[in-house]
Amino acid sequence: MSDYILEARGVTKRFGGLVAVNRVNFTIERRTIAGLIGPNGAGKTTFFNCLTGLYKADEGEIIFDGKYSLIGVPPDRITALGISRTFQNIRLFGSMTALENVMVGTHCRTKSNMIDAIFHTPRYRREEAWARKRALELLEYVGMADAADEVATSLPYGYQRRLEIARALATEPKLLLLDEPTAGMNPNETEEMTDLIRRLCDDLGLSILLIEHDMRVVMGISDKVSVLDHGELIAEGTPEEVQKNPKVIEAYLGTVGTEQAAEARRRGRDD
Numbered sequence: 001m002s003d004y005i006l007e008a009r010g011v012t013k014r015f016g017g018l019v020a021v022n023r024v025n026f027t028i029e030r031r032t033i034a035g036l037i038g039p040n041g042a043g044k045t046t047f048f049n050c051l052t053g054l055y056k057a058d059e060g061e062i063i064f065d066g067k068y069s070l071i072g073v074p075p076d077r078i079t080a081l082g083i084s085r086t087f088q089n090i091r092l093f094g095s096m097t098a099l100e101n102v103m104v105g106t107h108c109r110t111k112s113n114m115i116d117a118i119f120h121t122p123r124y125r126r127e128e129a130w131a132r133k134r135a136l137e138l139l140e141y142v143g144m145a146d147a148a149d150e151v152a153t154s155l156p157y158g159y160q161r162r163l164e165i166a167r168a169l170a171t172e173p174k175l176l177l178l179d180e181p182t183a184g185m186n187p188n189e190t191e192e193m194t195d196l197i198r199r200l201c202d203d204l205g206l207s208i209l210l211i212e213h214d215m216r217v218v219m220g221i222s223d224k225v226s227v228l229d230h231g232e233l234i235a236e237g238t239p240e241e242v243q244k245n246p247k248v249i250e251a252y253l254g255t256v257g258t259e260q261a262a263e264a265r266r267r268g269r270d271d
């Protein structure tokens, strides 16, 4: 068995003349947390979208679980192979309850078809009972069993983010991709989310790839951190190694420098 749950080689994605992801080589070891960072527009989400089949990489190879090539494979098939994700902007089924949202995730593991659903066949009833039980277990796991019957949009923000994770878990992934899981959270919610992500890896044995702008979070929980800048992988290593890497410091200082220059120009105009 390959040591890697995911191996990407030479992955390139272009939008017209813009090379959003440029010949990226990237691996994730099984049962580890990999952090992906980089300034705004570095290509992180585009790379995620190539892994989950939302975009087809123009070049390169992506191998999942040591044996499946993912290039050109549609998103639902990739989910069935064992990759699940959450989004930068929460994408729940707003009018459905928390429980129903998670049950949707379980359906990629059930066999009932539309006819079964219309006629409520024994298979459909059996699978629905299983899906409900599994969804409740997952809600409990992410610490929100008490909110099972609440409508998704009425839930506090931190709950909505955890609900997304429960729904992703319902597809029974081996690899979970989290796009800014702590974005917009207060310190308490951030800590709870960080604990949950660590448990997913340590207790459930999942491999995790997360994009995260909060450096304390990403440096605190990642086994390995990779840095994208202008679509290229500029550094990779332990959190300590990456934080000391001059290329990384330059990439981030470059951003800060630009923001400071813009602020100075603004102030100049205001004076």
Ligand SMILES: Nc1ncnc2c1ncn2[C@@H]1O[C@H](COP(=O)(O)OP(=O)(O)OP(=O)(O)O)[C@@H](O)[C@H]1O
Pocket (backbone or CB within 6 Å): 015, 018, 020, 038, 039, 040, 041, 042, 043, 044, 045, 046, 047
């Ligand atoms: N669908 C698209 N069509 C055209 N250009 C795109 C598309 N998606 C992303 N881009 C461009 O590709 C580059 C990389 O964007 P991407 O969203 O992947 O960066 P990111 O690192 O995720 O940024 P952020 O941290 O701000 O979310 C940017 O220049 C962006 O404008």
